[in-house]
Amino acid sequence: MNDTPARSSRQRRSNRPPRRTRLIAVLSTLVVFGGIVAVTQVSSAGTLGWRPRNNFCPPATTPARPTTPPGASASPGASAPAATLNPGSPAPTGGVPNPSNTAAAYHDHGSIQHPGDGQEPLIAGSQNRQQDRNRGRNCTPRPGTSSSAPPVGNPANPGAPLEILGNSCEQSRKQPHDGFQNGDRCVSTEFGEVGTAEDNPSLLITQAPRRVRINQSFTIRVSTRNLVRDRFLAAGQGGYYKESSFLTEDGLVRGHFHTACRMLTSDRSAPDPAPVPAFFVATEDGKGGAQADEVTVTVPGLPAAGEAQCASWAGDGSHRVPMMQRANQIPAFDVIRLTVTR
Template sequence: MDRSRFKKSRGNTRRWQVVAVVGVAVTITGVGLGVASAAEAVPTVNCPQVVVGVAVPAQAKAEVDRNLALLATQIDEANKRIASTVGQGGDNFIQNAILGPLKDKRFATINRIETAIGRNADKPNLNAEGLSPCSLNEGGGEDTNAGGGNNNGGGATAAPAVPGANLGILTNSCDTSNLEAHDGFQKGNRCVSTEFGEVGAAANNPTLLITSAPNQVRRNQAFTLKVSTRNLIRDRFLAAGQGGYYVESSVLANGLVRGHFHTACRMLGSTRSAPDPAPAPAFFVATEDGQGGSTPDTITIQVPGLPDAGTAQCSSWAGDGSHRIPMMERANQTPALDSVRIRVR
């Protein structure tokens, strides 16, 4: 009898265990369904569609297409930020941190479309003020008005996403500039359309150091500077006076920049504030000797003398073939430049 009661008790225990396991399974499934429902409820932005209802000149088509694609990219980035910041901030977080900046970006983008068309035709009014604000689809879902379009048969087509578009870039070409095109000569108030070109890996980016310079010299006394460069092939120099200024993209050879370096000395009117950038320096020379590479080497610069007493700032800086300081892989790398101060008595 005791054994029978024992067996019955074990049977009840097993049935309880089975029920408990099933109960846990149901509970877990319910939690999963709850999470899915919460994800579906994340709001998305709902922006009015931008339609270019006028003929787009051929010269403006690429710029118009880029900005129409940018409108879609801006919405996509806003939706991603909403999804990644659920539960953050107060009641006005989405409005202040996402919808407000999105409105400003859209306004600027629509204005750029109007300006691009207006350079070669009558400037249209696309209602940037009215089409900039976006609302929320509280129930989630995809925004069917994400991009923009052209309903005039003019052939505006979708373009690839623009790098940095989610940062609200002001422009990435001279198509949006009112300045004259740069012509390769040393002129200001121009827009340079030459692409930046190639940038090397951080370990191959150029560096430069002035390794030797006098502390003081007499007026018109000749002296030398020693300059060491690394990762700079000094074999490329387009004469700026002949139209070679800012006309060539940066070019790499085996991962290293092809270019040259400049050296200049100017007299400082004060050591307490930044100097006037306009005056020509007292000394200037470019070094393109066909040497240089990944191994550091040193070049001696002969300065014939400086005519005025005071404090001279002597600088050396690398340049690509078209005189721009070479690009670096990362923003926190120091460019290839160096300066020293020399007392002229």
């Protein structure tokens, strides 16, 4: 009675295939399955290989850096901007980048900053400048995006043609500007001549007091370079924005410079631009040139106590700030603050 189950158990074990045989069978099955998958992938690749790859245009916006440098806090009450300009892009690390080291637009306290004024540098190590200029021009709009050219200044596609709003007053509904200081007009005067970078005007306030009393006279010293101060069309006589900009035979701007002071009502917000400043003069003395020189401007006094802002800026013959060869050159202007006491 007891031997029958034992023989039956041994008989069942003897009918099973050896363990090594089972492992070999499993591995053979996996190898065959893998071969079928590989053949399927190669077949799919061969079938789709004739289709051209979509060269999608770059995204409409570019990844941004953090909105504030490490340790800095956003302005009270200001809403926190998105961490990136391009949803789905990896979160940036570190502080606000050095604009000289990057060509990508970035966020700085909620504003989009365009390093180099959107001017794309050459590809690192590239010897083909034409290739760099053409980069991004031939691309396919991504599904769901507009096929129209990006707006002016969009860093997403620097090589795309610019869309301008206009370059004359032909389509403007505003009245023509007549040379007098009236707003809500359209100025049709052409910009005129612009010099080279090394000949563009510069200006610096070299000396000014930090504190004066009400109605106390004081002086401001202003240095200019590359500005020949021999051209001034009086705005009160219709010379405002009336004349194009002109250069001397040496390529220097012909014009003058202005100096003005106004009382500030707040140091936390931009001042109202409409009120007439407490002091204003235009300096035309027939001097100036390629070498820096200095002019002394006398302010007869300021009428109220508080904080004052005094500025000097160059103008061409018709009162526009002189043009510059490059967008990243600082205009010919300077500004200082001073305290007016009783």
